[in-house]
Amino acid sequence: MTAVDFLLWVRGPGLTIASIIFVLGMTLKFFEIFMLGRKKNLAELRGSGVKEGFKTIVTRSGHVDTYSTRHTKFTHIAGWVFHIGMFIAIFLLAPHIEIFKTFLGFGWPALPTPIVDLATVISMITLLAILFHRITNPVLKYLSVGQDYVVWALTFLPLLTGYMAYHHLFFRYEWVLGVHILSVCLLLVFFPFTKLTHAFTLFISRWYNGMMAGEKGVQQ
Amino acid sequence: MSEATLERGLKALKEQIDTPIALFFSSCTHCGMCATACLFYTETENPAYTPINKVEPMRRLWEQEYTLIGRIKKAIGMSKPITDEELEEWQEYCYNACSLCGRCTMVCPVGNDITYMIRKMREGMAAAGHAPEGLIGASKRAVKIGSPMGVKLPALQAQARHAEKDLGMEIPFDVEGAEYMMLMSSMEIMNYPEYMEAVAKIFRQAGKTWTISSEAFEATNSGIQIGSSDIARELVSRVVTAAEKLKVKTVISPECGHAYTAIRWEGPNLIGRKFPFHVKHILEVLDEFRAEGLLKTEGFEEARMTFHDPCQLVRRGGVVEQPRNLLNMVSKDFVEMKDHGIMNWCCGAGGGVSANEDAAELKMQAFKRKKSQLDELNVDTLVTACANCRIQIEEGLEENEMDIPVVGLTEMLAEHLVEDNKTEG
Known part of the structure; x- marks a missing residue:
């Protein structure tokens, strides 16, 4: 298989298969979650909680606890920085928008490439710091299981290979670009079956958290 | 089980x-x-x-x-x-x-x-x-005797007689059609008899009818602490049966955190139907009296004081403003802990920890957080609204050689009641 064959396969059938697995997997995931159901709350409620639920989706992005704010600064800031950097790299790079356009039928304005490049570098550095934190912090070390490291790698690889492809580093461009797309395929395939699902479920979790508190009249 | x-x-x-x-x-x-x-x-x-x-x-x-x-x-x-x-x-x-x-x-x-x-x-x-064994024992006593601490009706009646003598009024038992039915926690019956007297005095002043059921006076619920819905349901059912029999409009949960969660939030879900009466924490009732002008106090506490929010009342219960409204009636030097209200730190002994001997040492270690909060404030008195928090905090203060009296909010209010405004209770 030549570099060009490989590239053509991953960007064609490879990416399609991965996208299908991603969509079906996420559908299954939501089915698994919502088929369980939840009992109706029969207590006399102070409010429907719906508004509090939506409010919590936003407010939970910050901290209400002064102690936790002081002691989780790194996790908090690094989390924000890496997520924003990754968002920029995925959604605001011109070639990526072109791909979304072929899938979705519409596009959106891109950021200048040097800015996306900077965001990618910042995101990678932050991810390395996050990994270091995970293996050195006693709580994170205790909590971490194999999947946490696999998911870290699945997130890091597309950034790294994307950066290498853009700067034409080390290997032939077609190979690097092919590996970049392959790493995205892997991310998509593993996504529905790992903690990566938090990217979707966290909003609903926050909603339930705020809603259940709101029913009791607890404002977050 | x-x-x-x-x-x-x-x-x-x-x-x-x-x-x-x-x-x-x-x-x-x-x-x-x-x-x-x-x-x-x-x-x-x-x-x-x-x-x-x-x-x-x-x-x-x-x-x-x-x-x-x-x-x-x-x-x-x-x-x-x-x-x-x-x-x-x-x-x-x-x-x-x-x-x-x-x-x-x-x-x-x-x-x-x-x-x-x-x-x-x-x-x-x-x-x-x-x-834990401690919780199993408490749950068994709750189901069999009616109280996790083994407190029986005669003990409550003896306390009521004592209160009647002190106050010169009757403590109403099993009065059908009373507006409120008061529950108690075993801890209050055993350790804080002043609570019953305080409630009696306040209701007399407010002119509201109330009663205690001799069949279901215990508010605490070991079932929700140990994690047995069967036990929790049985204990809640007793209260519901008594409240329905006496046709009361409101059941009052006492100064106890988890009792409130048990009867107010989990109760209807445990028995699988809505209650035909309201459930309120005593502080909610007192704050309503305040708003209606039925709670008249005089004088202010001299001491600098703070309020310890019981977790099940604030974060898990939504009773946040009421204690503050009430405290401000009788205190001019009320200060908040740094993390207070919905983010207050636990005393370290809720959720069944206090009934669990295996956790005896750990709960005192956990108390250190409350200690640091108090160290920052330099207060003379700590007010709370949960008998379980109160016991833990008193023990923790004692162990750490800190001389801060701990008082229940209801009894502190009762001490400031305007006495010449008596109404038949």
């Missing part, structure tokens, strides 16, 4: 898993932020006490039973089964080192209600026979 086995435990735990639980497990990224919200972690730095770790066996059960990948892994022998030994280890994490205080629920960045998860985890633990 029927015989506890691992099989029963897993079955009970499986039944607890619902949509929020599946969402919460799907959202956790092992970021570890919940640790810093938990006083059992902050005061010991034991990573096993990280709140989300307390439900790890439930996470695996969820994965193995309710996800495709988990089922495949289980079928080909790639998943680790949950064992008795593991649950025995987890007994320490989810009972000794958790007061169900709810702080972790407020800080989790993905929004997991970890307290909701641990409460459910305990259902499996109790059914599997891995609940």
Whole structure:
């Protein structure tokens, strides 16, 4: 298989298969979650909680606890920085928008490439710091299981290979670009079956958290 | 309880898993932020006490039973089964080192209600026979005698007679059609008899009818602490039956945190129907009296004071402003702790910790958090509204040689009542 064959396969059938697995997997995931159901709350409620639920989706992005704010600064800031950097790299790079356009039928304005490049570098550095934190912090070390490291790698690889492809580093461009797309395929395939699902479920979790508190009249 | 086995435990735990639980497990990224919200972690730095770790066996059960990948892994022998030994280890994490205080629920960045998860985890633990002895004993006494501390009706009647002598008024028992039915906690009956007198005085002034049921006066509920819905349901049913028999409009939960959660929030869900009466915490009732101008006080406390929010009242119950409104009636030097209201730190002994001898040492370690909060304030008096918090704080202050009196808010208000405004009670 030549570099060009490989590239053509991953960007064609490879990416399609991965996208299908991603969509079906996420559908299954939501089915698994919502088929369980939840009992109706029969207590006399102070409010429907719906508004509090939506409010919590936003407010939970910050901290209400002064102690936790002081002691989780790194996790908090690094989390924000890496997520924003990754968002920029995925959604605001011109070639990526072109791909979304072929899938979705519409596009959106891109950021200048040097800015996306900077965001990618910042995101990678932050991810390395996050990994270091995970293996050195006693709580994170205790909590971490194999999947946490696999998911870290699945997130890091597309950034790294994307950066290498853009700067034409080390290997032939077609190979690097092919590996970049392959790493995205892997991310998509593993996504529905790992903690990566938090990217979707966290909003609903926050909603339930705020809603259940709101029913009791607890404002977050 | 029927015989506890691992099989029963897993079955009970499986039944607890619902949509929020599946969402919460799907959202956790092992970021570890919940640790810093938990006083059992902050005061010991034991990573096993990280709140989300307390439900790890439930996470695996969820994965193995309710996800495709988990089922495949289980079928080909790639998943680790949950064992008795593991649950025995987890007994320490989810009972000794958790007061169900709810702080972790407020800080989790993905929004997991970890307290909701641990409460459910305990259902499996109790059914599997891995609940602490102290809680098993308390639950048995609650079901058999009617009180986790073994307090019987004659003890309450003796206290009522004493109050009648002091106040020159009758303590109403079993009065049909009274507006309010008052519940008590065993702790109040045994340790804080002034509570009953305070309530009697306030209701006399407010001119409201109230009663105590001789059939169901105990408000505490060991069932929700140990994690047995069957026991919790039985205890709630007794109160509901009595309230319906006496046709009261409102049942008053006493100065106790979990009793409020049990009857106010879990109660109707346990018995599977809405209550035909309201349930209010005593502070909610007193604040209503205040708003209606029925609570008249005179004079102010000299001491500089602060208020310890019982977790089940604020974070888990929504009673936040009422104690502050009431305190400001009788105090001009009321200061808040740095983290207060919905983010207040637990006393260290809620959620069944106080009834669990295995946690005796740990709860005093956990108290250090409250100690640091108090050290920052330099107050003369601490006011609270939960007999269980009160006992723990008194013990903690004693152990740390801190001379701060702890008082219940209801009794402090009663001491300031305008006496010349007597109404027939």
